[in-house]
Amino acid sequence: MANQLRGNDLRQLGFPEGRAIGLALAQLQRKHLKRLSLTEQLALLKLILQTPTNFLTDLDWSHTAAALLPPPSRHIALAPRKDYVLYGAEHIEPGAIHQMETAMKLPVTVAGALMPDAHHGYGLPIGGVLATDNAVIPYAVGVDIGCRMALSIFALPPQYLAQRVQELRGVLLTTTKFGNRDVFRHGQKLGHEVLERDEFAAIPFLRNKHESAIAQIGTSGSGNHFVEFGIVDITDPTNDMGVPVGQYxxxxSHSGSRGLGASIAQHYTKLARETCQLPAEAQHLAWLTLDSELGQEYWAAMNLAGDYASACHQQIHQRVARALGERPLAKVENHHNFAWKERLSDGREVVVHRKGATPAGRGVLGVIPGSMTAPGFIVRGRGVAESLASASHGAGRLMSRTRAKAELGEAEVRRHLQQHGVELIGGGLDEAPMAYKDIHTVMQSQHDLVDVLGSFTPKIVRMDGGA
Known part of the structure; x- marks a missing residue:
């Protein structure tokens, strides 16, 4: 229900992972507490979080308060928090900072950074970058492994888009599929070499995932995933793409590894938690060492999922280019929700997790999207060591999905889209432009991390739910 708090709302307040969230949500279902407004409930929970000892004898909240107190010693103790760098700290919610602080206490943590689009996630916050020593953390990679942005630039002027809105709308409807049930039928499917990879047979867990991977190849997920036409404005003549300054x-497209990546994340997180027992607030940060059989298995599965995500985008762009009768002048692709083996400035090899963060090594190209009504930016990384050569992966959420659904109205969102000349196919209130931070503020907070080469302004957007 729109007028009911969810777990993510409590996490954004700073509630740690564990029993306290479930206990608090259950308590709010009691009749006398349900009468409180959402604002009053949040204020009460914030007070309990800040001073749990004051509520240990409260008839309503004693169990929640007890669950908020420091847990007893576990098999693996957290270490003193290491320093990390925050970009745009004034725009980051407390829940995300709390999660990053916890990640920086892991004994395997070497360094970290939090990007300006950061918000609460599971384990590592979205926008978190974490370097570890010989360890990979499945939930610091994320559920949608290898989620990525892919941009194709065509030698067609902006007027082409303005004059053919309905035609291009039809192209998106026929060349893209979204969600779990909307797949390409027999005869429409495109093959791809990633489907022939040995990992599907060599890794026991993946053997029964091959069929669903075949079914979902070339499709997009739900939530904030999209495929959209828009106007590319190249402003830097030294853009490394060979595209002249001008508009095109x-x-x-934005999507990831579909059900394949999600199942890998869930399976190996469960195994990691069984072999790496941490305090409740850090349980989703359980790791696998890279010199273990499980660690090597996850690493191989993660790379397969990343390549599968790339294959999905390749097919999307191939279908659209064929429908347009055009070949792109240039393509830019970058991914997040992944882990890389990299070297720090002092020469140490580490595993760098970028969960909702864009690789921004020196000279590396990427796309940082805004929202449906705000431009995204084509960027070139500067390789800043303090950020672990990373940048934001978008604008970042300003409202939780629950809050967006409760506070925004369909008519209001439609007016907003019309004012910006945006045609939307599908989508929901939880993905409304107003639910996201100001991309210009985010970019200003990380101006030292990337050079802006151009922009992309959405005009025809397709998301899950369109017909």
Missing amino acids: LGLL
Whole structure:
């Protein structure tokens, strides 16, 4: 229900992972507490979080308060918090900072950074970058392994888009599929070499995932995933893409590894938690060492999922280019929700997790999207060591999905889209432009991390739910 708090709302307040969230949500279902407004409930929970000892004898909240107190010693103790760098700290919610602080206490943690689009996630916050020593953390990679942005730039002027809105709308409807049930039928499917990879047979867990991977190849997920036409404006003549300064038709897609990546994340997180027992607030940060059989298995599965996500985008862009009868002038692709073996400035090899963060090594190209009504940016990384050569992966959420659904109205969102000349197919209130931070503020907070080469302004957007 729109007028009911969810677990993510409590996490954004700073509630740690564990029993306290479930206990608090259950308590709020009691009749006399349900009468409180959402604002009053949040204020009460914030007070309990700040001073749990004051509520240990409270008839309503004693169990929640007890669950908020420091846990007893576990098999693996957390270490003193290491320092990390925050970009745009004034725009980051307390829940995300709390999660990052916890991640920086892991004994395997070497360094970290929090990007300006950061918000609460599971384990590592979205926008968190974490370097570890010989360890990979499945939930610091994320559920949607290898989620990425892919941009194709076509030698067609912006007028082409303005004059053919309905035609291009039809192209998106026929060349893209979204969600779990909307797949390409027999005869429409495109093959891909990733489906022939040995990992599907060599890794026991993946053997029964091959069929669903075949079914979902070339499709997009739900939530904030999209495929959209828009206007590319190249402003830097030294853009490394070979595209002259000017405006062009662009196609931008955002999606990941579909059910394959999600199942890998859930399976190996469960195994990691069984072999690496941590305090409740850090349980989703359980790791696998890279010199273990499980660690090597996850690493191989993660790379397979990343390549599968890339294959999905390749097929999307291939279908659209064929429908347009055009070949792109240039393509830019980058991914997040992944782990890389990299070297720090002092020469140490580490595993760098970028959960909702864009690789921004020196000279590396990427796309940082805004929202449906705000531009995204084509960027070139500067390789800043303090950020672990990373940047934001978007604008970042300003409202939780629950809050967006409760506070925004469909008519209001439609007016907002019309004012910006945006045609939307599908989508929901939880993905409304107003639910996201100001991309210009986010970019200003990380101006030292990337050079802006151009922009992408959405005009025809397709998301899950369109017909």
